[in-house]
Amino acid sequence: MQDRIAIQIFDDYYYVGDEHVGFHILRTEEGLILFDSMTTPDADEVFLQPGLAELSLEKEPIRAIFLTHGHFDHYLGAEHVRLRTGCDVMLSAEDCVFMVSSLDNRDKGQEMPHITRIVKDKEVITYGRHDIYVMAAPGHTPGCLNYAFPVHDKGEEHRAMMLGGSAVFGPGRYPGKEGYPFSGAYAAEQALIFAATLIKTWDYVKEHNCDVYLTAHPFACDLLEHAAMNKEGELNHVIIGTEKVGEYLKKHYDMCIASADVFCPVGK
Ligand SMILES: [Zn+2]
Ligand SMILES: [Zn+2]
Helix, strand or coil, X not given: CXXXXXXXXXXXXXXXXXXXXXXXXXXXXXXEEEECCCCCCCHHHHHHHHHHHHCCCCCCCEEEEECCCCCHHHHCCHXXXXXXXXXXXXXXXXXXXXXXXXXXHCCCHHHCCCCCEECCCCCEEEECCEEEEEEECCCCCCCCEEEEEEXXXXXXXXXXXXXXXXXXXXXXXXXXXXXXXXXXXXXXXXXXXXXXXXXXXXXHXXXXXXCEEEECCHHHHCHHHHHHCCCCCCCCCCECCHHXXXXXXXXXXHHHHXXXXXXXCCCC
């Protein structure tokens, strides 16, 4: 097990987890909202509860866990949190199906969380002054979700875009299993769907001036590196600006297109 990280990044946004995956925590006027829940069923006991105590958040009620997608490294910790706190657990309908049926998760089935609420594209769920915008973001999984929401830095409001999926899977590029269980045609199609998702994400980022970029896996947005650069009284390095968010999305888009090309079976 990696060391536990528990850090405050904005007035109302925290991260508890390790360098690979974690709980993203938004503190609202109506309690804590979590995004994702880590890789093991005991993540609540091992990471979340001690992490919240370290951040003096242990008395705050936990209202909901918004899952980004139906891969086990994001949902396996959710059920213990739900049973302890009675919080909602949200996921898209597509990834509820994916979670229970996918070859990706077939060995982990016994620990699937009870999903209490299905969330849909363009839905807005509000907790106090925090509105959480749900965006269907297929490609990494069929029902992957992005979330956009406000964060506050020294009282000033900024808007964050959180990308749910990162990796593009296909033949020869599939972690933890012997081989990619689907066809090259499917992989190429998913990579192109992911590219379209990134175009849609950029449209939203531009329209809403999202200047904070988050990803379910912290390494994909350099979250911990940016947070480590922060010093008292200086600018918050996690606020990267809309243009820089666009650079991250473009890099990802290019990777999707290149992957589709590699996986594409046409003419081969
Ligand atoms: Zn995933
Ligand atoms: Zn993941």
